[in-house]
Amino acid sequence: xxxxxxxxxxxxxxxxxxxxxxxxxxxxxxxxxxxxxxxxxxxxxxxxxxxxxxxxxxxxxxxxxxxxxxxxxxxxxxxxxxxxxxxxxxxxxxxxxxxxxxxxxxxxxxxxxxxxxxxxxxxxxxxxxxxxxxxxxxxxxxxxxxxxxxxxxxxxxxxxxxxxxxxxxxxxxxxxxxxxxxxxxxxxxxxxxxxxxxxxxxxxxxxxxxxxxxxxxxxxxxxxxxxxxxxxxxxxxxxxxxxxxxxxxxxxxxxxxxxxxxxxxxxxxxxxxxxxxxxxxxxxxxxxxxxxxxxxxxxxxxxxxxxxxxxxxx
Numbered sequence: 488x489x490x491x492x493x494x495x496x497x498x499x500x501x502x503x504x505x506x507x508x509x510x511x512x513x514x515x516x517x518x519x520x521x522x523x524x525x526x527x528x529x530x531x532x533x534x535x536x537x538x539x540x541x542x543x544x545x546x547x548x549x550x551x552x553x554x555x556x557x558x559x560x561x562x563x564x565x566x567x568x569x570x571x572x573x574x575x576x577x578x579x580x581x582x583x584x585x586x587x588x589x590x591x592x593x594x595x596x597x598x599x600x601x602x603x604x605x606x607x608x609x610x611x612x613x614x615x616x617x618x619x620x621x622x623x624x625x626x627x628x629x630x631x632x633x634x635x636x637x638x639x640x641x642x643x644x645x646x647x648x649x650x651x652x653x654x655x656x657x658x659x660x661x662x663x664x665x666x667x668x669x670x671x672x673x674x675x676x677x678x679x680x681x682x683x684x685x686x687x688x689x690x691x692x693x694x695x696x697x698x699x700x701x702x703x704x705x706x707x708x709x710x711x712x713x714x715x716x717x718x719x720x721x722x723x724x725x726x727x728x729x730x731x732x733x734x735x736x737x738x739x740x741x742x743x744x745x746x747x748x749x750x751x752x753x754x755x756x757x758x759x760x761x762x763x764x765x766x767x768x769x770x771x772x773x774x775x776x777x778x779x780x781x782x783x784x785x786x787x788x789x790x791x792x793x794x795x796x797x798x799x800x801x
Contacts, residue, residue: 495799497580497675500593501526501600502682503760504753505692506779509545511682512593514787517548519589519801523555524579526594526603529725531567533559534712537705538728540696556583564717570609573602577671592677597763604772606674612661622653630656637663678797679772680790681764684779693753701746706732727752 498521500512512523523546525531529539536543546553556579561567576592576599583590594600602609622630630652634640637659646652662669709732713719719737722729728749735745768774775793777786795801 495589496797497604497677498589498591498794498799499600499604499677499679500591500682501597501679501764501774502595502779503689503757503764504540504595505689505696505757506682506684508593508595508682509542511680511777511786511790512591513546513548513553515790516553516589516591517551519799521553521589521591522583523553524576524583524590524592525555525557526572526576526592526596526599527558528567528572528596528599529729530558530594531561531572532563532565532725533561534715535563535708535725535729537700537703537708538732540700563712563715564721569598569602569607570611572599573607573609573672576603580675595760597760597767601763601767601772604675604677604679606672608658608662608669608672610662610665610668610672612658615657615660618657618660619653622656627652634659678794678799679774680793681774681776682779683761683776688780689757690754693757694750697746697750697753700728706736709733710736727756 498515498519500508500515502508509523515521516523527539529535530541532539541558546555557572557575560575580590580592580603592600592603601607622633625633627646627649630649631640631646634646634652634656637656640646646655705728709722709729712722712729713733713736719733722733724730731740731745731749731752734740735742740748764774775790777789779786781789791801
């Protein structure tokens with residue numbers, strides 16, 4: 488089924504943890520006739536609900552449940568990476584647009600969001616031995632010129648070392664031979680709305696929310712995953728709640744130490760998220776920031792004014 492053409496940009500809602508992204512995205516999808524595409528690296532996993540903060544009740548607005556894509560699509564313990572996410576997100580966005588609805592990309596995983604919007608080419612490229620042999624006699628200057636014939640060189644990342652040069656040429660040659668892959672990963676125009684607020688207020692909310700999730704059964708959730716056979720090493724690699732709670736359950740941390748270290752880790756994670764979003768701005772992404780402390784009406788009026796100015800029909 489071919490994608491219906493749309494001249495309207497994608498709507499993206501991003502921000503650090505505990506800023507209320509989901510509720511804003513759901514309100515927009517409700518008002519403008521859309522569906523959510525989640526950009527969360529851990530909400531893809533089933534039965535990891537409390538620790539990932541799925542808060543599925545947030546997807547209901549004025550009595551109507553807004554469909555959300557890329558949530559609960561993988562079994563815990565499986566490998567999931569940015570390439571698989573990017574391809575699934577493209578499919579979800581195309582599906583929503585094919586039904587003449589608006590996709591709303593929403594989440595805090597900056598790498599996932601950036602991979603979709605910038606159209607990073609992440610398809611695994613196999614080694615091309617004949618090509619490498621043909622390049623072996625060329626100088627670094629010749630290799631740099633060859634790479635420049637494939638693409639514009641904006642920095643020296645690919646040209647700083649000979650191995651990088653050869654690999655960059657190999658990748659460009661592969662994509663030239665497979666134009667259908669480049670068609671699939673084109674950059675995506677988007678109106679990006681960021682949510683942020685007073686740092687101390689967000690810190691307080693993070694701490695309060697952590698204790699609420701512990702009371703809601705987060706430890707029991709992790710115990711159930713372990714009882715189901717999920718490798719504890721895998722849960723630790725998922726980070727944050729699953730890392731520290733798993734360490735508590737297997738006896739590596741006392742309960743009080745688990746709570747304190749996890750609380751600190753979530754605060755640090757929130758800072759890293761903002762660092763990533765600021766980096767996106769430096770790279771040329773225009774993020775329209777909204778202060779989460781304003782009233783709901785002020786927030787939505789600001790958002791819809793911004794969207795309207797940027798070609799979204801309200």
